[in-house]
Amino acid sequence: MKVLLIDDHPLILSALKSVIQGLGDDLEVVGVGSAAEARATLALDPDYDLALLDLQLGDANGFDLLTELRRAYPALPVVIVSASDRASDVIRSIDLGAMGFVPKRSSTEMLFEALRLVMSGGIYVPPMAMGLESAEEAAEQDALRTVTHEAVHSAYQSTPGLATLGLTPRQTDVLALLLQGKPNKLIARELNLSVETVKDHVAAVLRALGVNSRTQAVLAVSQMTQGNASPGWKRSGQ
Template sequence: MIRVLIADDHAIVREGLKKILALTQDINVTAEVANGAEIIKRLRGAADVDLLLLDFVMPGVSGVDLIGRIKACCADLPILVFSMHNESQIAFRAIKAGAAGFISKDSEPEILLKAIRKVAGGGRYIDPALAEQLAYEAAFPEQRAPHALLSDRELEVFRMLVAGKRVNEIADQLAISNKTVSTHKQHLMEKMRASSTAELVRYAVQNSLFR
């Protein structure tokens, strides 16, 4: 039996996942949490979780930062990222941070179940469409999109700016200073060749980022 911990801040998503997994004979949901802090608290000393099904973006610490903290706490726990961000660079960064798999929330239930079984068994799984895009970008690095040049932290600041958060709000959520956030913002805007936050938002919309 594969024992799964679901981490997603939307109750309706958690309920939908539980209904899908309840139809199987070999997968059981042992617990569910709604943010990063709850994940760490639930996993400490736990021996009843074989796989973490993780939403990439949740309140508080999330994304690659959260994956890093989870791996520091539970190095051997397989993480399958289940995200609305159907974008190759997000998938690449999640895998690089320590996740064993990445699928989109647009995926069919069969893909979800296949990914859970593969990752729980020690393998890796990436949404086929994203895997194809990653392979193309690896073969033709000169054609990578501008946001592929951003560091993980710059991409996180980019996402939060697009979500409408102010510098001080980003600083509080990431536990860094306002000055550091402003520096990241300056660097990412230079790399993106953007002169305003509005241009960043337009780029994100045009490239289907952070949906």
């Protein structure tokens, strides 16, 4: 398994590399200090299984690079590792396609949990009680608190956790595609439904989750899955 670390701070890059290598003996970890190096590295070898990206880079805006990576390498999961823990940054990162967000002040165990969840197909977000700086962000937090935090399968199939939300089988299908970031038109095409019908299903899903947007839905379901992710890899010595 190959992991690309993108951080312009040499000490943090070195520390992250040591931590990630501690997850398993079969890991190849490559660290780069800029967006330009990241582009060059992926151009030479796009066969990476995971990328960890800092939002503050000397030669690029991290959000812009995240968007660029998701467009150029859609199969590459990207996890944000940032000094920020603002809810707005978490939400924006997930909205742009990140599969996880880990504040740099998090414990090593939290990083392990996040990477295991991402590599098993889930989305990791930190506890959303931290870093709220505005009424709008507080509203995001209040919406997320209304969700029942029960474990669901990382593939977002029909499980007792989702069953408690009262979703129909078709609404569960729509949720699964919504969590993949697919727009309504593509969901309609894949499920052979009209766009208007998909809109109705999306609205029903958001109501069931107690949230107001697609991004909030992703965050809410990711919170539900965190306790039930099957470990994709073990730490060395385990």
